[in-house]
Amino acid sequence: MITNISKIQWLDTLRTLATLGVIIIHISSPLVNMEYNKNMSFWWIGNVVDSAVRYAVPLFLMLSGATLLDKEFQLWDFYKRRFLRVLVPFLFWIIAYSTYRWAMLLPKFQPQDLSGILHWVVNLFLKEGISKHFWYIYMILAIYLFVPFIGISLQKINKSLILFMLLGWIILCFALRSVSLNLYSWSGNYGSKFFGFFLFTGYLVLGYYLNKFIVSSKKIRIIAAVVFILSIISSAVSTYFFSKNAHKLDLSIYSYSLLTDK
Secondary structure, eight states, X not given: OHHHHHHHHHHHHHHHHHHHHHHHHHHHHHHHHHHTTTOHHHHHHHHHHHHHTTTHHHHHHHHHHHHHTTSOOOHHHHHHHHHHHHHHHHHHHHHHHHHHHHHTSOGXXXXXXXXXXXXXXXHHHHHHSSSGGGHHHHHHHHHHTTHHHHHHHHHTXXXXXXXXXXXXXXXXXXXXXXXXXXXXXXXXXXXXXXXHHHHTHHHHHHHHHHHHHOOOOHHHHHHHHHHHHHHHHHHHXXXXXXXXXXXXXXXXXXXXXXXXXX
């Protein structure tokens, strides 16, 4: 019982850190985007802070991998519980955001009849997915389709093979780093979009691997802290030099899968 309580607290702490990370990303990102080549002191502050919290989305996915991939599910029960838990509130927020976006339009641009409103909402979905913030929900819904099968596969293979798979995932992401992928709109190539979503499953596998095979120790925690600090420095400095060489703001190093976000 003590072990289970300790594990739940550990997972809840990481979820809290991931949640704070997402909030801080949305605070620091405008500073990074607006102040480049204007006020570089402020830009560096935003760049360092943004680099420090880019762990948020990968951490959420790793937590999903750590808590889901070591379990056995009945397919119908898994899909029903997960999709109802995400899809029903998501539909509410789609309606809420659509209403807000419609209300923010100038009166002359607001469609008034039901047919016109529905047409406007469909176009908004195709162009922006209703809101760019929703990309994560679309991605996680797509990933849920694969979770039961990934979990079954991982439970049947050994530690070395999982590590080899993770290495292959890293190499694949690096090899595709110049590929441009639009995570927001739904008017592009659906195949490439779902492939991009599928690449995020690597974080689930990583979370499963760390939770199952890595035993926490003082040495591990020190190494993790050093890697974390180095990753912040690397991300912030790389963003500056990439942008300088491109003669415009280049945030590609911020990407969670190395694919270039449009």
